[in-house]
Amino acid sequence: MILKSLKATLLCSIVLFASCKEEPKKEDTIAMNTDNVLLQEWTGPYQGVPAFDKMSVDNIKEAMETGMALSLKDIDAIVNNSEAPTFENTIVALEASGEKLNDVYTYYGILSSNMSSPEFRDIQTELAPKLSDYNSEISQNEKLFQRIKAVYDASQKNPLPADQQRVVDLTYKRFEMNGANLDAEKKKRYAEINKELSSLYTKFSNNVLHDEENYVTYLNKNQLGGLSESFISSAAKIATDKGEDGKYAITNTRSSMDPFLTYSTERDLRKLVWNNYYSRGDNGDDYDNNNIIAEILKLRKERVGLLGYDNYAEWRLQDRMAKTPENAMALMEAVWPAAIARVEEEVADMQAIADANGDNITIEPWDYRYYAEKVRQKKYDLDSDEVKQYLHLDKLTEALFYTAGRLFNYKFTPVEEGKVPVFHDDVKVWEVTDKDSGKHIGLWYLDPFSRQGKRSGAWATTYRSYTSFQGETNVLASNNSNFVKPAPGEAVLVSWDDATTFFHEFGHALHFFSSNVKYPTLNSGVRDYTEFQSQLLERWLSTDEVINQFLVHHKTGEPIPATLVEKIKKASTFNQGFGTTEYLASALIDMKLHLADPTNIDIDKFERETLAELNMPDELPMRHRTPHFGHVFSGEGYATAYYGYMWADVLTSDASEAFRDAPGGFYDADMAEKLVKYLFAPRNSMDPAEAYRLFRGRDAKIEALMRDRGFPVPETTK
Structure with missing residues (x-):
């Protein structure tokens, strides 16, 4: 999962995890408290780094408000420019705006996701409406939009260089999608809705965190x-x-x-x-999220209705690879029958073991993982705990670096402790350089362990992204996990699934590091494409080179036995019914909620009845039940877009077969070069479908996905 910086979300409707208090002032001179460390320039080595060791919750409100005021001053300078609108004085100026706020938001993101506290949550709640006001003040600035439109219209007659044209097209589209063409009355209501939603998103997130902590x-x-x-x-x-x-x-x-x-x-x-x-967010108390979700759905539908759309999904997917809700639903519905059919087989195998043991039970959701492990041991003689003994976090980190070296020519070198500030002792930092030239690429921060105040799950983010329009910048990227911290002296052992996720999130980091785009907007992701690169990197965990070098016993140092590796590979499609169904159930509910009429909607009832209509197996839950579905209701990044993981997985499976069939397999030099050139480095500087065709020579096909999961391939596609 990706958390984007404020810069990347500015023109995307709602800022995630954010809010404000009173309207920022736009005087010519804005007083800035130079004692507030969050407002100070990033100093030190590596083009300057965040002062994480000095950040304080007490400083965040003032810093955010000052950052917003400075950003709006930048916007004023653009709209009050007396010269005719051009790419340089309008689009480039917009790309360069809000630099201080973007830096401050780095601290805000850490305090929200990695180091949350009751004090910060109070400030976050207070700030939420104000960040929404700030965002609306930009997205609904009529003079600004008219300048953007003038550049856009001119470019339709006299196209700009490809990367500049892409920036113009994306910028114009985002303003248009966020109500720039509305009349004054509708703009006012649009902004009011955004403000209401920002507070609801914050409340939703804090409710889930409360239940996780308590x-x-x-x-x-x-x-x-x-x-x-x-x-x-x-x-x-x-x-x-x-x-x-x-x-x-x-x-x-x-x-x-x-x-x-x-x-x-x-x-x-x-x-x-x-x-x-x-039951997180669904306990019928003051932290219950069901009414909040109902209100979010109503407000989202009302907002897109102002723009003339029938439903939120139709509005959201217009600039995604899927383009329409119907296309996204078609993919999910093509896979769903095979997934639930496989669950039926898996449950039958588990029930047989339970019966043979004389357990006298019927498989329930809290039994699925337990008896699935029994089936795995019986069918494949594979014990997950035995595999964990060879999945040491430190060695897996080395495996990440090895993979990055072979595919991207990157070298990761530990940064001396104390040279780069960190926000917690758990966080470690590496410098990333080109192996041949020694050129500095950036820094990689790793925050691996679960703790109080850290949100659950795993994610990647950037503190600074690569651009070159004002001179080359390095990349400050981070990966964040929630591994259980071991007792002193104990190894950090993880499951195969957790190791896969570790590779996945590192794929996002490599996507950040490999960027060669000139302008910030081109670092933005297309949601149903941006998970593809990270899902693809998961495949290198199971390559022979990684297995043979880095999967060693945490006590003896002995390499993982070939017999155990063979068992792992034979069991590669094991439990795919569970994995696919729990994910797809969440994706389908996400889409169906946003296609439904939200008037008087009962969230628990809707979830229950919709799952029944889908013939959802009783023996397992959705991966993310609606009351704690943070991807969709703590912001808008994955709203009606959770299907994107499967859309991206079609690309992943198809691309994996290209590597599998290459002369050098997964480390084939020519394929690696194309991987970086077409799939990673361009980011959003070209249409994702075209980028994939340049890599593969054709569009992706669903057959590879079905084969990967051990599902029947439909006759019409064989």
């Missing part, structure tokens, strides 16, 4: 059956840190929940942990 399951020593020693040690440390010495804590996050449900022999406790996790 629903902790504590175990006694006699309740640890089936759990590994490393997991037990970590759970003991977490409990001690929470003031429950002598107990064992299962936190309400996926990284803690997932292994517990997979291995715990305590069925009642599995049910309790499962219910805690899947």
